Amino acid sequence: MDYEGGFHEVETDGKILLVYHHPKYRPIPQIKNTSSPDEAANQDHPPLPLFLCPVARGRKDYHSTTGNFVFTSSPEYVISTTRVDNRDHHHVLPLFWCNNEKFGKDDGCLICNLNFGTDYYFCGNCDTNFHKECVEAPLKIKHPYYPRHSLELCWHDGSDFDHCSCCGRRMGGLIYHCTVYQTYMHPICAMKSIPVIIDQQKIHVHPLTFFPRQNSLICNVCGLIEIKYATYVCLRCNFVAHIDCMYSPHTIKISRHHHRISYVSSLRYGKCHCGVCRQSIDGDYGAYTCNKCGDYYAVHSRCALGKDVWDGEELEGIPEKDDDITQDAPPFWEISKGVIHYFLHDHHHLRLEENILYDENKLCQACVMPVFEEEIYSCTECDFILHETCLKAGRRIQHALHPHLLILKAINNGSGEFQCYACRRSCGGFVYQCPTEECKFMLDVRCASISEPFDYQGHEHPLFLSLDPEKLVRCEVCKYSRRKLLSCIKCDFIVCIECATLPYKTRYKNDKHFLTLSWRGGEERCENWCEECEDVVGRNLFYWCNDCCTILHTACLFSNDPYMKPGQxxxxxxxxxxxxxxxxxxxxxxxxxxxxxxxxxxxxxxxxxxxxxxxxxxxxxxxx
Incomplete structure (x- = not known):
């Protein structure tokens, strides 16, 4: 029989906590007023049974073709009297006093993929550590966040980009899931102690009390009803706050604005529009506003704290850095008329060339796109060529897709490629790279050129990066579902960054006219046969000449890997x-x-x- 885990009230150092217990593995302690919640949870326990390794338990319960399944077996190790395969039946050997140690930066629990926590078991067969919570995880938990429903122990393959409602990290591996509210928790998060009363003066002057029935309560900090998050209330003031909103930073710097922004409990001028999602903000609830622009620039609390928007640093009380990228040295300087020195090609000078004829094998070193009928700068001693627009790209930029400044670099021939974060293509040209080592964030120069509002030649209105970057949405141009998209706030037009950065007009060696990027059918204009591969184009993305009826697949015109550089x-x-x-x-x-x-x-x-x-x-x- 597998008992259901639950929570009970414990007073610790004058503070009331809801502490996880299990009738068999973590019984309710008999002694009150203990020195810590961990001590309260572990007093007067009977000897614990041997536990089955979570890996073996998962292998035992696996019964799915999709990668996700519900666990059905007990966490306990049952000694068998018959000969069994040791691979599938091995117990977990406990490490004593390991609660004084922590997982290393690159290590973690093998079954839930998290590297925080201090209590864990060691499996000799797997030669790895597992959280105590993951090893002892019962099939169901009655959690205070969702008192009317139980959380079920499941396996999540990580393919759906779901996030833990406690820590916000992405789900994958062993999890608890509520099928009614469609929420997820890591086992270590699901068994974490919950404070009944929180005193957070930055958000509210009075202590706030945990309130489990949050379905219809609007948070005063973020202005949302979020049933996934724990809610705390002040009955005296009719004030409501989600637990994560209570610890929101006061002053931050975001990727979408050039000034710092600070939290305010309400807006002086009523409703305005969010600088991230472009939706309206209710002025009666909390938001972030610019200290220099006032309420004329405001951002939803949730939008401002997105991982692609905020770097996680609280700036309250920290002097503002003089880090104005407009004061950076220019990327080139003029030697004489038509002759320049470029900072990423410092061994030769570049000369201006005008009225260049189209050559599909003559590529810009920065964007790896062909040159045609525009001014370029080239090196007479090597094959180094730059479009004039690429030449003027700044040494550093602040981009809407990343909270840190990005630095322009050239890719060495030895490394040869990188993957752009925005369009997900392999690239071989110049790269805008985050200098923060743990970020590993890279943008090619085409995606780096996207700013808000973005003027796309294929649409009449300006476009914005206003959609959730983790949500799959269908691109109107290529018809594929993508995660990084530009959207129109006046109509329903959406285009992915991969399509938005393709040249809207280009040239083809066998046509004297410009070809235009098209995606609206094609049968009514001419036969849909690609000029290069002689295969059917259909209604896919293609380039089209209105004068000659020339039509080409984008891959046939620019290759399957358009941004990879020959010679590398x-x-x-x-x-x-x-x-x-x-x-x-x-x-x-x-x-x-x-x-x-x-x-x-x-x-x-x-x-x-x-x-x-x-x-x-x-x-x-x-x-x-």
Missing amino acids: CFEIKGKEVKILAKSNTSRPTCYHCRKPCQGKIFTTDNCTACSRTCAFFIILLSNS
């Missing part, structure tokens, strides 16, 4: 891959997909591939 090398699983320019005389066959290489050619292990993806599979199969 990179590694996949320890094997070197070299990128060659598109051949105008032959179309070698891809070793993997057996199709002709229409664009750039990737070579590895004496094999030819039409894309980075095919090169990856060639190497994967050769290593197997």
